[in-house]
């Protein structure tokens with residue numbers, strides 16, 4: 259149970275913030291996914307989110323959707339993703355969590371999924387289509403295996419509900435910056451800082467903000483109010499260039515981008 | 525939540541007292557959606573509940589159903605078709621006579637009234653066959669609400685008359701080019717729109733699928749079909765029918781027809797899924813017949829998935845049945861044994877279309893033709909004084925061009 263709490267305890271003690279890149283497993287192939295994970299951690303990422311491709315991701319915008327479709331078209335199966343995680347996580351030097359639809363967890367078997375990722379060294383789960391009301395069984399199974407189950411709070415979440423979500427979340431709380439799907443935004447909502455500020459006072463859990471973040475200016479703006487920032491589509495878009503460009507060039511561009519965002523964390 | 529595979533024998537009998545407050549029909553249903561949508565779904569459930577005890581709401585809906593839709597819809601004795609089958613008497617519950625030509629309008633008017641009640645100012649919908657799209661566009665025009673309909677490119681091709689109708693009614697039709705470009709992808713895209721527009725927009729889901737409370741609300745609005753059928757049978761025949769048959773895509777016409785019969789165990793209920801080309805995965809759209817329980821589009825129900833939980837591509841010649849999932853209440857009825865589900869091939873449904881058109885002068889929708897085919901098969905094996913009612917869910921005008929293409933005929 260300690261990888262993610264330990265990470266944030268350490269970061270808080272050192273007054274540092276986390277940058278958390280999101281990478282789609284298997285786009286364009288699992289070997290490159292492993293290389294990207296290692297590269298972003300080498301460049302200072304504190305935690306990695308590994309997206310398990312899903313056929314019907316309703317919370318995702320075009321960039322992540324397309325990466326899932328490419329991976330599924332390339333016949334990337336869960337078993338192969340678990341293999342890759344088993345080789346990568348133990349030597350990554352930063353915790354990794356899977357971002358995974360409940361459709362996949364249920365079909366694989368709730369206990370089996372948690373056993374399988376825990377034994378590969380994965381530290382937690384984000385399940386974007388499992389609201390708190392539906393999560394008690396998974397939360398229990400995660401708890402028994404030392405996995406964090408990270409819950410999401412959004413701009414449409416009423417405040418009393420946000421409190422309940424914080425009570426059930428483990429590892430950190432994922433604050434979704436915008437009402438909408440994943441994807442880069444030029445502008446973030448005006449009341450975002452206030453809403454996050456309010457939530458921060460309600461929970462001792464680390465608070466990380468995701469959805470829409472892509473520019474160093476976003477990072478500068480949000481780092482002071484958050485424990486970590488999650489960057490998805492902007493990374494996935496760069497990784498996707500590996501389909502046409504030399505891989506070392508793409509790795510470097512992803513690494514440079516991550517380093518640039520980390521510099522903006524302050 | 526279930527962990528084993530279903531066993532009808534061990535399940536308790538179905539009741540009409542479902543769903544519970546969490547939207548569960550036995551094990552099925554629930555609400556598997558992003559947190560962003562939860563508040564809107566809770567608000568919808570609360571407003572719907574309030575509307576049930578508001579006499580003005582009910583009066584407005586009843587008046588619309590009578591004067592705008594043309595209810596009640598007739599119960600029609602299909603004499604020549606019955607004779608042709610040589611057994612039981614086939615009756616049609618004529619939802620095809622509704623304004624816009626299908627059962628879908630029963631639901632869209634109710635949900636448009638809810639939209640107004642919630643103070644929302646924009647409507648979105650998905651559509652497969654285009655009937656729900658047309659019914660939503662129609663209701664929105666009636667209430668002066670802007671309307672966007674998501675429709676897969678493949679369905680835009682095969683149901684083009686309905687695309688024109690939606691546009692003529694003032695709706696915007698947004699083509700969906702992801703995945704299989706059919707109903708499933710249209711639902712994904714409508715959900716994504718709703719993720720960003722949920723504060724001001726109501727999503728009028730067109731079948732008994734999706735997260736709680738949609739399966740219940742749509743069933744309730746469609747239940748007028750079964751209630752009228754019960755009254756008409758009692759009045760005309762002095763008794764209930766022996767059997768009731770309906771086609772099952774997402775399952776709304778079937779749910780509306782079956783629900784009032786659930787507590788009449790002497791009436792046999794038969795749901796017909798799309799059997800497509802064969803029983804091989806990918807060749808049909810029959811999750812209740814060949815699938816297993818899993819999660820799709822916000823609810824736990826039977827679904828066609830691979831062993832990783834990825835939704836499978838499915839096939840039906842009828843756009844309205846070409847869907848890998850099904851409403852959770854149908855899964856509940858299946859496991860409890862209350863409803864029998866079967867599957868009907870494209871070719872058999874096409875033969876039933878022809879038989880119905882030629883013997884009765886009624887062109888059923890291709891979706892509906894699946895139910896007609898099953899009723900014909902059942903009628904042939906049953907005594908002459910048995911009564912089988914088919915939910916004639918919609919008219920086939922929309923399919924004329926596609927039928928010509930499928931048959932390779934030029935009727936021009």
Ligand SMILES: Cc1ncc(COP(=O)(O)O)c(C=O)c1O
Pocket residue numbers: 626627652653654655656730731732771772773774775776777778843844845889891892917918919
């Ligand atoms: C005439 C008709 N019948 C049946 C269906 C299938 O939907 P459901 O199963 O929700 O009734 C459709 C869907 O478009 C339809 O247009």
